[in-house]
Amino acid sequence: MDENAYLAERFEENRDHLKAVAHRMLGSQNEAEDAVQEAWLRLSRSEAGDIENLGGWLTTVVGRVCLDMLRSRRSRREEPFDPPTVPAPEPVRGGRDGGDPEEQVLLADSVGLAMFVVLETLEPAERLAFVLHDMFAVPFDEVARIVDRTPAAARQLASRARRRVQGAEPVTDPDLARRRTVVDAFLAAARNGEFEALVAVLDPDVVARSDAGAGLAVRGAAAVARQAMMFAPFARSAQLVLVNGELGVVSIREGQQFSVMSFTFTDGRIASLDAITDRSHLRDLDLILLAD
Numbered sequence: 001m002d003e004n005a006y007l008a009e010r011f012e013e014n015r016d017h018l019k020a021v022a023h024r025m026l027g028s029q030n031e032a033e034d035a036v037q038e039a040w041l042r043l044s045r046s047e048a049g050d051i052e053n054l055g056g057w058l059t060t061v062v063g064r065v066c067l068d069m070l071r072s073r074r075s076r077r078e079e080p081f082d083p084p085t086v087p088a089p090e091p092v093r094g095g096r097d098g099g100d101p102e103e104q105v106l107l108a109d110s111v112g113l114a115m116f117v118v119l120e121t122l123e124p125a126e127r128l129a130f131v132l133h134d135m136f137a138v139p140f141d142e143v144a145r146i147v148d149r150t151p152a153a154a155r156q157l158a159s160r161a162r163r164r165v166q167g168a169e170p171v172t173d174p175d176l177a178r179r180r181t182v183v184d185a186f187l188a189a190a191r192n193g194e195f196e197a198l199v200a201v202l203d204p205d206v207v208a209r210s211d212a213g214a215g216l217a218v219r220g221a222a223a224v225a226r227q228a229m230m231f232a233p234f235a236r237s238a239q240l241v242l243v244n245g246e247l248g249v250v251s252i253r254e255g256q257q258f259s260v261m262s263f264t265f266t267d268g269r270i271a272s273l274d275a276i277t278d279r280s281h282l283r284d285l286d287l288i289l290l291a292d
Helices: 003-026 029-044 054-076 101-110 113-119 124-136 140-147 151-166 174-192 195-201 221-229
Strands: 202-210 217-219 239-243 246-253 257-266 269-276 287-289
Touching: 003 029, 003 054, 003 124, 029 054, 054 124, 054 140, 113 124, 124 140, 124 151, 140 151, 151 287, 174 195, 174 221, 174 239, 174 246, 174 257, 174 269, 195 202, 195 221, 202 221, 217 221, 239 257
Parallel strands: 202 269
Antiparallel strands: 202 217, 239 246, 239 287, 246 257, 257 269
């Protein structure tokens, strides 16, 4: 076997892992394929014989390519080409010091579309540090080289991202806990089509708005409850989040589209609901998923 054929064979052995890393970084199958192809081009132009750990070298290259693509996308305020609709790929197993492989698989499987929404709000370096270390067990000294930071700084990037992605801090604010109970009741009533239960958690003068409604608002508990009844398909997949510090929900539609609804409260009832569906607006939101 000649050198080029051997190199191509070794690259193919790593392709699935590289695609998994790139897809989690970029949220787009097309862009992930581009990043992996770029890694192959760089490998084919390199002195491959001097590379001791080909898998680690390729992961580093793909990470840097993805980082550049995320920064370019952010500067142009672009959306990824295709929201993720496939199951989460498994992280690489063995050979790295990032924790128990079963825990890594569980974390990867938990990153659905709602999690992707939060990943999109992270700075590129935070996203890379979290994805590489927490999902693919890449050591922080390797992450540090990719993001041009110290290992300690890379650890901090991943830590900040982890708090936002996982909502790791328990809810200790009594008011927030009570409001969460109200939102849980609202979602349960919407899922089950329970009109009276919806009215019970709404302030009599509640106002519901949507960026898709040309500025029109629905007012009054009965009118908003009737509108919420149509929210049932979204409520079934809704997950609790903090939206710019306020309680809200992320909803998934047909596995691809999503919306965010935020709430305000008066005397233990929902006083307003603001639904955001425009993707350009969604990108500007500061979202933190709340643990169950």
